Amino acid sequence: MKKELIELKVNGRMRELAVAPSKVLLEVLREDLQLTGSKRGCDDSSCGACTVLVDGTPMLSCTLLAASCQEQEITTVEGISEHGSLAAIQKAYGDRGGAQCGYCTPGFIITVKHLLSVNPNPSDEEIREALSGNLCRCTGYSQMYEAIKAAIEAEQRGLAAL
């Protein structure tokens, strides 16, 4: 298939790539940019393992054409770690058992990151609702809720320390 030159801004860096128009963002992230943190779990846009932020909004990278995302800011899970150390939510997911097999985890990290950016103190109900587009098969979600609460506390402690 004929490739076209496109520009993608991923995790703050502009990348020039030659991709076929039929390539979805997920394929380009994984195969052309080696950002394999975003995962493919389904083929019918149902599981959320490939979730990335597009202009700050969670979207399924398996359902977006890469060429359609030019001029938009893409953040993958690799862009979440702050200054080379674990973000509070990443640390909390590890400590509280929020990740077991870990395959769905990048999608959840993106989803939670967005949730906390628009709603820093979500209720239990709001957390459940926000997470409901990502499927996990290991945890039953429970320990994720604890992790999210722990991350909120850690953030607040961090802010208080400043």
Added chain:
Amino acid sequence: MAEFTIIGKPIAMVDAAGKTTGAGKYTDDLSLPGMLIGKILHSPCPHARIKRIDTRRAKALDGVVAVVTGADAPKTYGILPVGHDETALAVDKVRYVGDNVACVTAVDEATAENALELIDVEYEVLPAYFDPEESMKAETDLIHEGKPHNIEKDYHHVFGDPEKAFREADYVAEGRFIANEVTHAAMEPHSTLASFELDPHTGNLGRLTVWSSTQVPYYLQHKLSLVLEMPMSQIRVIKPLVGGGFGGKSEVIPLEIIAAVAARAARAPVKVTYTREEVFWAHRGRPRTIVDLKTAVKNDGRITAVKARVVQDGGAYCSYGVVTILYSGALLGALYDIPNIQYDGYRVLTNKPACGAMRGHGTVNVRFAFESQLDEISAKLGIDPAEIRRRNLLKPPCITINGLRVQSYGLPESIEQVVERSGWKQRKGKLSKGRGLGLGCSHYVSGAANSIIRSDMPHSTVNIKIDRDGGVVVYTGASEIGQGSDTMTAQIAAEVLGCSLARVKVVAADTDLTPIDIGSYSSRVTFMAGNATLRAAEQVREQIASAAARKMNCAIEDLVFGDDKVARQGLAGGSGTGEAPVPTQPGATASGRVEGQILRGSLQQKRTEEGPKDRMSFEEAVVAAIDFHGALTGTGSYAPPAEARGGKHKGAGVGPSPAYSYSAQVAEVSVDEDTGEVTVHKVWAAHDCGRALNPVAVEGQIIGSVWMGLGQALQEEMVWKDGMLMNPGLLEYRSPSAVESPKIEPIIIESIDPEGPFGAKECSEGSLAATIPAIANAIYDAVGIRLHESPFTPERVLAALRAKKNAKAINMTQGVDPLAPTRFREHGGSLCFRGKGPERHRLDPARRETAGEAGGDD
């Protein structure tokens, strides 16, 4: 209780950071230079003879490197020695829609997919069997030669005198229960990358390295050797991160063999990753099970006999089937004290994807039937469901009538705990209309006492190496699949050696580096690999101790290992010990370690300047030992004791375990009587795991098991129509989302097993089986209906409610259109496979001339 530093503490998984940052690599994340993509052609027929395969057009396509078919690797294999009925690709017959016919390797996925459409296969369609009870009547067109009536295996066990017990019973309950088919649906689709090296001596293809999403690298290595006809020594299997297994990766899955066969033909590295649909076809999940169950009781609630006839719809290949059908019978024992058991189990072949092992292997569906029937009995006899279970407890240590040895037994306490926490006594029967509580219990093995491969080899072996840097490297064949295997290994090694967790590096599941371990399934890792780790660490500790004792002028027995130090007894609690925080991440203490860092070789000099002392740092002690012994190594292994290996009857090998976990659960549900929708509000789940080595991980496993049971109870079901799986995707196969997943309160019960590592038993599977009956029984408590078929979808619940009320009969399975089929699963009849459709496909020349399609909005 013994004091531990690392055991029993909530510890983050040692590989957590890789998972939360996306840096961790799963098989599909890997690539090699020159790597090709493999795509598999699947059978469109449920049962057919292959008359001809022509791959020439596919091979001629630009970008295609090789196309392989059954002829390229015709040797049979199967996970069980008694079930070698699979080939890498179909040799003469296909046996289900989705069976593997050919594999194309090409430069990219799209090219490989296009090439699949160019393979011409001529099939001679054979009559197919979809229903196990129909299949058992088959006389001709058998699915496999040598399996009359399409019965893979049947077992008939009688323990005690069940006939007499039924005659003398005060009450006999009888019923048919059906549990429909479910699958693992692990989030990671299976993936395998296979690569051959060129042999420098012969110049031909040499060693094979395979990276694969497997729970058992050793079995894969073994089957690859069989099919490729290569010595095992020439095959290396590496397990990268695995995105969930639940049994679905516990045997050799077709793509794992196919990738290697394709790589051999293509003479290049080949990666095959399943689509989600292919994952459903590979399946190996929990079979649809028909349980005819009869229980005899006395008026006081004592169970005197159980009779079960179990038919499992096993699909087209044996897989773990023989083991599954045996577990279904064997695990009637070891939960309660049942003096007389009769079991008739039939594993039946049908033209559908093979069923295999899935979390709670073999026991779940029978447990649903048993615990539901016990609830019926308790209602009939007017005995509280918790009380009737108490009256049937085992009295361990004991050996059950069917030969299972039970030592630690936390069931009584588990029942007590859930009864108390759920407010059972105060609330049962007193909740608002449509709301109820239900109780269910279950148990599971901590690994099988008998390996599926008959041999005397240990089930787990672990090596430990410590060099002058003081780093502890543990080599284990146990497979981390998200359950915490690597973390458990590190914890045990660190605890025994008294060193910090950060010091321990686990190298796992790489057949070149790690000793044989029969992998992560049947909940065996903590018990078996854990014990092997414990023994290996003890062996190394002994070496360190003997050197340290010499340095400190004391007896070995006077030494205590802890807090990264070796100290003389009585001094361990002194200053500088005890309060050091336990690092939870390998990298987390990087800065803290700098001051303690001892450069290789420099210590000896440092040490000579000091006289004998009361304590040494771990590194000093290690270097002291290395000075005498060279690099420290230790090996530990585990084989289950002879006493735990069960009886002598045919099939006695399956069921025995060195230890059983126990679970009791109370579910609180409400039922919408107009819609039949069931809401689970909360599940209290008590699980006896011996000792909880890592409580946060144990709780995660309990919650995960309960939650997966909830999925099977309420919404998950593989729906079939004439061998076509109607819901081969995560959109239509509905594992629960966060919205409807209830609160699950895990309660850890520690019975401290005499043989488990630090007293630990399994915690990852046993809880699942209790959840389904707990929910069923809660539905009964809520609205008085007894559900005999899972999942309890709203239509099944509503149909039962209507039947109970004698309300306007509503046939929930009848369509509106008079032409429509009477039952979804059966409708459509022979129309399948008869249409003119295939000729109208886009690759058909006649169709290519037709005009393009209309446009429109998305």
Added chain:
Amino acid sequence: MSLPEFKLLRPRSVEEAIGFLVKHGNIRVLAGGTDLIPSMRQKLFEPEYVLDIRHISELREIHPQAGHGVEIGPLTTLNAIEHSEFLRRHYPVLTEAAATVASPVLRNMGTIGGNICLDTRCLWYNQSLTWRKACGFCIKKDGDLCHVAPGGTKCWAVFSGDTPPALLCLNAEIELASPSGVRRMALRDFYTGAGDSYRKLQPNELLTRIFLSDSSADLRGIYRKLRIRGSIDYPLAGVAVALKRSDGQVSDARVAITAVNPAPTLITGVAGALEGRAVDESAAEAIGEMAAKTAKPLTTSALTPEYRREMIRVLTKRAVLAAAAN
């Protein structure tokens, strides 16, 4: 599963988009992609061109018109509909329906226009090429028989959008643009009732606006949806109710159902049955019966047709009572 090959067109204006539609025959319009992309993966669509309209910003806005209702751009995401204060206040049935579509992440992508134009669904149709080939294809795509109503020549694929029944209750109109100008039609006339050619959209037309009139504003609205999973799922049955009360009596009432017919369907006779009455159990029950009679579910989806029709009855009754109460 890779997408079939195509050429991508990325217009920046409606005019440019229409130009592409005229120029290229075999073309599909891509908005949110949540329906089209998975379908293309299954080779249900293999267009030569894909018209990516995601970046036509003029189609992305909600414009309240003083005294004349509201105009909604078809590219407005379902999330934006759900969170629009204006719509929530004046057209609550729409925001409520939008909030139930699929899952949060899919609502971030999916658009109201896409939900209106959503392809009809069937378990025999929404499957991979390999799967469909195995059963000889079906009448909606590549084949010549229907597996759902064997022997029939009609396609029964079911319309599974959540917002269209709400829009039908609001008497929504839509604007379709083509080179020959724009045409405006009632949304209820947009659907054909057939499962295959389910909508009246010409190959060179683009949905450009959705109108809700002032006279439909401020109706009490409720949307109820049957699904097995609490998120992600398409509806297995859905009911939208909008009604107006004055002095405790109903002055206007509309009910529409979805996911049980090849088109979202307005129930006829609802206003007549309720107008001038106070809504009670029996009145709601009667509306439920009317809705259930209109529903013609078949085995296109999970759960049995009879159950889904029964749920139309139950959910309609409940929705009517809830709309009258709130």
